[in-house]
Amino acid sequence: MRPNTRLNSAWKYVERAGAYLAGLAVGAMVVTTTIEIISRNLFTSSISWVFEFQVQYLMIIAYFMSVSYAQLRKDHIYIELLTDRIRGYSLKAATILNKTVCLAITGLLTYYSFTLLEKSIRTQSLGQPSLPWPEWTSDIFLLIGFGMITVRFCIELVQSLRAKPDHNNSAAPLIAERDYGSEGTKEQGE
Secondary structure (H helix, E strand, O other), X not given: OOHHHHHHHHHHHHHHHHHHHHHHHHHHHHHHHHHHHHHHHHHOOOOOOHHHHHHHHHHHHHHHOOHHHHHHOOOOOOOOOOOOOOOHHHHHHHHHHHHHHHHXXXXXXXXXXXXXXXXHHHHOOEOOOXXXXXXXXXXXXXXXXXXXXXXXXXXXXXXXXXXXXXXXOOOOOOOOOOOOHHHOOOOOOO
C-alpha cells in the first residue's frame, strides 16, 4: 500500500470524527434554542448566554468541523462547465491547478487562523459579557477546521499528480468520483 493511500485512509477517520462533532453541535443548537424558547415563553425571561454560545461555538464547530468531510465526499460546489469538455493531459493540468489554488487558499487561511489563535491566547481577550470565556476556546476550532481542509487538499493534490490522464472518459477519475462506495449513496451519472 502506498503511503498516500495510508494517509488518506487514516485521515478519513479524522474527517469523520469532525463530521460527528459537527452533528453534535447542530443537535446542541437545536436543544439550546428549544430551551431558550421555552424559557422565554413560560418564564418570560431569556437565557443571556444562549445566542453567544451558539454563534461563538456551535456554528463555528458545525461548519468548520464538517467542511473537510464534505470535500472528501465531493459534496462541495463543483462547476462542470469546463471540466466536462476537456480530457487527458488538459484535464489533469486543470485538476492540478484547481487543487494547488485550493491548497494555497486554505493554507493561508490556516496560517491566519493560527495567528488569530496565538493573538487571542497572548492577549487573553474574553468573549461577550454574557459569555466571558477566553476567545481562544472558539478560535481553536477555526484552526482545526482550516487545517483539516488543507490536509484534504494536500492529499487530493498528490492523488491528482499520481493519477494517469484518461483520454477516453470525462473528468470523473481525476476530479470528482461520483460513486462514493462506502462513503455515500450517490451513484455514477447522477
